[in-house]
Amino acid sequence: MQHLKLLANDNRGLNELENGTGLMGWHEVTQGSILPSFEGDATHIAHLKSEERSYSNFNSYTATVASWRVLKPVYNRDICIDCQNCWVWCPDSSILSRDKQMLGIDYDHCKGCSVCVEVCPTNPKSLIMFSEQTPLEDALGQWPEKKKKEDK
Template structure:
């Protein structure tokens, strides 16, 4: 008995449509928040390449900030930034400083 090709498999065990979290604001449960220093940033966009949530905001080829409503605070952007223009801060300390 020959195996079925992917085209013959019934949709019961397949993901037929890709999804994303654009409709779900997930940034309010993170523990750490990325803080971006635009003066240190050289717009290499390494952070944008590595961000798993697509939370780095680019406009006209230039980084303009971060989408904190979708950022989960993983810190990959800060880890990969060659200029160290992104630092991770505890969310509670950032909120206290804003008060």
């Protein structure tokens, strides 16, 4: 999980979507507004990884929906085969993959839908949902054994 620190942006997790500071009422909002997603030039943004970009405070990348979660996915590096199924189907861009390797989960943006657990093909699964309060070490300690094929 040390990798995740590398990927963190200084602004990460500052803003809570529902109860954040600086939200205004409907009558205070001007009609029509332009929100720049980045500070400065963003022409070649498609070629930059998220840790290389300079996100503005308007970008929802700086916000968090972590409070939506009841269950959280826990990732087990030892079993993962880097198939990237979870990456392609994650609806919240919360699977961190670099250089064809799965690094972990972005807990600021994960809503805990457990789509990643469902599409994980390994046996036992390398992603399992645990209660939000379970520490990661405890979750990894409780990992189930490999399931044997049922006799037909």
